[in-house]
Each structure stands twice: as structure tokens, then as C-alpha cells.
Amino acid sequence: MNYWLVKSEPSAYSWDDFVKDGGTRWDGVRNYQARNNLRAMKKGDLVLYYHSGAGPGVVGVAKVVKEAYQDPTTEDDRWVAIDLEPVRALKAPVPLGDIKKEKRLKNISLLKQGRLSVVPVTKEEYEAVLSMGSVGK
DNA sequence: GCCAACGTTGGC
DNA sequence: GCCAACGTTGGC
Numbered sequence: 001m002n003y004w005l006v007k008s009e010p011s012a013y014s015w016d017d018f019v020k021d022g023g024t025r026w027d028g029v030r031n032y033q034a035r036n037n038l039r040a041m042k043k044g045d046l047v048l049y050y051h052s053g054a055g056p057g058v059v060g061v062a063k064v065v066k067e068a069y070q071d072p073t074t075e076d077d078r079w080v081a082i083d084l085e086p087v088r089a090l091k092a093p094v095p096l097g098d099i100k101k102e103k104r105l106k107n108i109s110l111l112k113q114g115r116l117s118v119v120p121v122t123k124e125e126y127e128a129v130l131s132m133g134s135v136g137k
Numbered sequence: 138g139c140c141a142a143c144g145t146t147g148g149c
Numbered sequence: 150g151c152c153a154a155c156g157t158t159g160g161c
Contacts, residue, residue: 096160
């Protein structure tokens with residue numbers, strides 16, 4: 001079991017849209033590192049759902065329901081998509097500012113590689129974020 | 138709206 | 150293969 005974090009601009013596709021849809025295809029990634037992360041995702045892996053832009057932070061948890069396949073939004077076979085489903089919202093969203101202040105999260109890839117839209121998260125980091133979001137394991 | 142970080146492109 | 154120019158992302 002691995003843990004990840006994906007970013008979305010809420011004005012483009014918010015957590016609420018995701019919940020309303022009951023799941024979505026995560027496509028359109030055009031960055032090699034992010035693509036490699038998508039390829040490494042396994043069915044059942046848990047994914048922190050992060051809002052970028054105004055009021056950035058982690059708002060919910062999703063899970064991988066379909067592993068990497070050819071991204072249908074392009075003919076180019078370098079790119080892949082995965083399918084995600086919502087698991088649950090955090091009781092309290094965890095703002096980026098709090099992530100920056102949290103000692104347990106000082107090495108999180110989200111902070112190390114700010115512009116990557118799909119980043120790995122360790123089990124410890126994942127659990128730290130959930131506890132900050134008032135959600136038990 | 139600005140700017141820093143950083144990935145990509147293209148000239149050489 | 151290097152590196153400058155350029156474009157994009159995302160925080161503020």
C-alpha cells in the first residue's frame with residue numbers, strides 16, 4: 001500500500017465536484033515525474049486530495065480504483081491516466097501553512113517539489129495529515 | 138497580478 | 150550536450 005497526494009485547482013475541478021461525480025479519471029498530466037508517480041499507483045492506494053490556488057490545502061482522501069492506462073485525452077502514448085474515487089472529506093481541511101509548520105511533515109514532497117501535481121507521501125506523513133484533519137486512521 | 142521555481146524547447 | 154529563453158504552476 002502506497003500513499004500519494006494529487007493537486008487540483010478547485011476552480012477547475014474541486015473536491016465537491018469529485019464527490020458529486022462519485023469518482024473521476026485523473027488525466028491531462030504532462031510532466032514526466034508526475035507521470036511516473038501515476039504509473040506507480042496501485043489499486044487501493046490512498047491519495048490525499050489537495051486544492052491549489054486560493055486557500056491551498058488538503059481537503060479529502062481518495063483511493064485508486066484503476067491503475068495507469070493510456071491517457072484518452074491524447075494520442076501521445078507517453079502519457080497515462082488513472083481513476084480515483086472519493087473516500088471521505090477531512091473534518092477540517094489542512095491548510096498548506098499548517099503543513100509547513102508541522103515537524104512531521106518537514107520532508108514531505110509537496111514542500112520539496114512545489115510544482116509537481118502528483119507526489120508520493122509516506123505512511124507517516126499521510127497519517128500526520130489525517131490527524132491534523134481530525135480524521136482517525 | 139506578481140514573482141520564484143522549475144520543466145521544456147531550441148539554437149549552437 | 151550545454152544553456153538561454155520561454156512557458157507554466159502555484160503561493161502570496
